[in-house]
Amino acid sequence: MLSFDFNNLFEGRIGDKGITAEEFEAVLRMAPKMHEGIVIDRPNRKWRELPYVSRELIEDIKATAGKIRENFESFIVVGIGGSALGAKALFTGLMHPRHNELPKEKRNAPKFYVTDNVDPDGLNAVLDVIDIKKTAINVISKSGNTVETMSQFMMLAGKMQEAGIKDLKDRIVITTDVENGNLRKIVNEYGFKSYVVPAGVGGRFSVLSEVGLLPAAVLGLDIDALFKGASDMDKLASDPDVFKNPAYMYALTHYAAMKKGMTISLMMPYSDRLYNLALWYVQLWAESLGKKFNKAGKVVNVGQTPMAALGVTDQHSSVQLFTEGPYDKITTFIGVENNNTELEISDVDLNMFDAEYLKGQSFNKLFASERDATEYAFKKENRASLRIRMDKVSEYNIAAVMYMLEVAVSAVGQLLSIDAFDQPGVEAGKIATFAYMGRKGYEEKYRELTSPIESDPKLIIKI
Ligand code: PA5
Numbered sequence: 001m002l003s004f005d006f007n008n009l010f011e012g013r014i015g016d017k018g019i020t021a022e023e024f025e026a027v028l029r030m031a032p033k034m035h036e037g038i039v040i041d042r043p044n045r046k047w048r049e050l051p052y053v054s055r056e057l058i059e060d061i062k063a064t065a066g067k068i069r070e071n072f073e074s075f076i077v078v079g080i081g082g083s084a085l086g087a088k089a090l091f092t093g094l095m096h097p098r099h100n101e102l103p104k105e106k107r108n109a110p111k112f113y114v115t116d117n118v119d120p121d122g123l124n125a126v127l128d129v130i131d132i133k134k135t136a137i138n139v140i141s142k143s144g145n146t147v148e149t150m151s152q153f154m155m156l157a158g159k160m161q162e163a164g165i166k167d168l169k170d171r172i173v174i175t176t177d178v179e180n181g182n183l184r185k186i187v188n189e190y191g192f193k194s195y196v197v198p199a200g201v202g203g204r205f206s207v208l209s210e211v212g213l214l215p216a217a218v219l220g221l222d223i224d225a226l227f228k229g230a231s232d233m234d235k236l237a238s239d240p241d242v243f244k245n246p247a248y249m250y251a252l253t254h255y256a257a258m259k260k261g262m263t264i265s266l267m268m269p270y271s272d273r274l275y276n277l278a279l280w281y282v283q284l285w286a287e288s289l290g291k292k293f294n295k296a297g298k299v300v301n302v303g304q305t306p307m308a309a310l311g312v313t314d315q316h317s318s319v320q321l322f323t324e325g326p327y328d329k330i331t332t333f334i335g336v337e338n339n340n341t342e343l344e345i346s347d348v349d350l351n352m353f354d355a356e357y358l359k360g361q362s363f364n365k366l367f368a369s370e371r372d373a374t375e376y377a378f379k380k381e382n383r384a385s386l387r388i389r390m391d392k393v394s395e396y397n398i399a400a401v402m403y404m405l406e407v408a409v410s411a412v413g414q415l416l417s418i419d420a421f422d423q424p425g426v427e428a429g430k431i432a433t434f435a436y437m438g439r440k441g442y443e444e445k446y447r448e449l450t451s452p453i454e455s456d457p458k459l460i461i462k463i
């Protein structure tokens with residue numbers, strides 16, 4: 001069971017702070033052209049075909065994963081952005097929430113790390129808890145040049161060599177472009193086992209490609225269920241009838257909300273497991289829609305700022321702002337009907353005074369009640385929200401939601417008439433980092449970056 005309920009976005013439920021009938025009619029008139037744009041563009045969007053990849057590839061991935069599962073204690077995904085966030089979302093969504101802390105016999109998969117950041121404290125912390133001799137890594141970069149990924153690859157491969165490991169080939173797998181980029185050169189030179197980030201699949205759309213699948217297979221996840229969820233959603237998300245297509249409804253309501261001043265799209269799962277899914281969404285929505293130019297080359301500076309919050313934790317933090325601050329947010333609540341486990345609030349033999357009512361009740365009921373209570377509080381304050389509900393956190397449901405959001409973001413791209421698939425703003429930062437780090441060919445950029453700029457001393461405050 002997976003459902004999408006858009007009722008609380010509309011004026012019928014939340015008055016004129018919601019999308020009005022006229023406003024929705026106006027965006028509905030844009031739907032046929034939006035759909036046509038998506039259909040015409042589909043052949044360029046290879047990520048749409050990912051749920052249908054060949055059996056042969058899946059078997060190959062499973063075989064590689066099988067060797068890693070058998071021979072290694074830890075597995076590190078080395079990648080950043082779209083090369084990391086999908087694997088993180090699958091890991092936290094579908095594995096035991098304390099996977100790495102479980103004893104080996106209860107773990108059923110290697111310890112799992114995603115080392116996207118290059119903060120030396122974070123990296124050293126991982127080195128402190130793994131045994132490098134018992135560690136395999138999957139280096140993932142579509143461009144094959146990303147500095148964070150390359151530097152970590154070098155560091156980890158170096159540590160392996162220092163530990164006396166002669167052949168790195170049985171413990172390093174590389175996922176990158178089929179022919180371009182530095183990583184591909186390294187594969188060709190040394191014969192590392194490699195997988196391909198398919199052409200036409202950008203990082204943030206790559207979770208169901210080899211990028212997400214090898215980590216998923218190492219974790220022992222059900223890849224067929226991932227594909228089934230995504231392909232079932234592909235069918236729904238291809239329907240031109242907006243009221244049967246959750247991706248189109250998501251896109252059109254978000255577009256209408258943007259027009260109405262809701263410049264922030266908040267995703268708030270009531271599930272620890274799904275918090276990384278919300279962070280994956282933040283990247284998808286931000287990198288795809290935050291654009292300076294439209295397709296005609298005109299400066300438009302558009303976008304809708306995505307945010308993630310966690311229920312119930314953020315009820316005691318940002319929910320105050322969400323319910324009483326400006327009407328600038330459209331919220332997606334994600335709720336899970338059945339947690340994987342049950343837990344009782346003990347009928348403890350102590351007088352709990354005003355908290356007596358909790359005795360013998362369950363955390364499952366408390367968690368669900370707080371979720372429903374927050375949705376109610378939003379509605380009462382006329383805050384626009386929609387609800388995604390799943391029966392449980394499963395491969396099928398996660399993949400279906402991810403695929404729905406990928407189609408939705410493409411549809412908003414059509415409505416805004418922007419290219420939702422590039423990320424020139426990210427590229428600018430990558431290029432500046434190459435220059436600071438002394439990469440050949442970036443000398444001119446380095447001069448530009450380091451040419452002195454005058455600072456007003458009044459604006460610098462020191463203790
Ligand atoms: O979604 C994207 O395209 C980006 O977030 C990239 O995944 C990220 O910048 C890493 O790039 P690469 O995979 O080339 O190392």
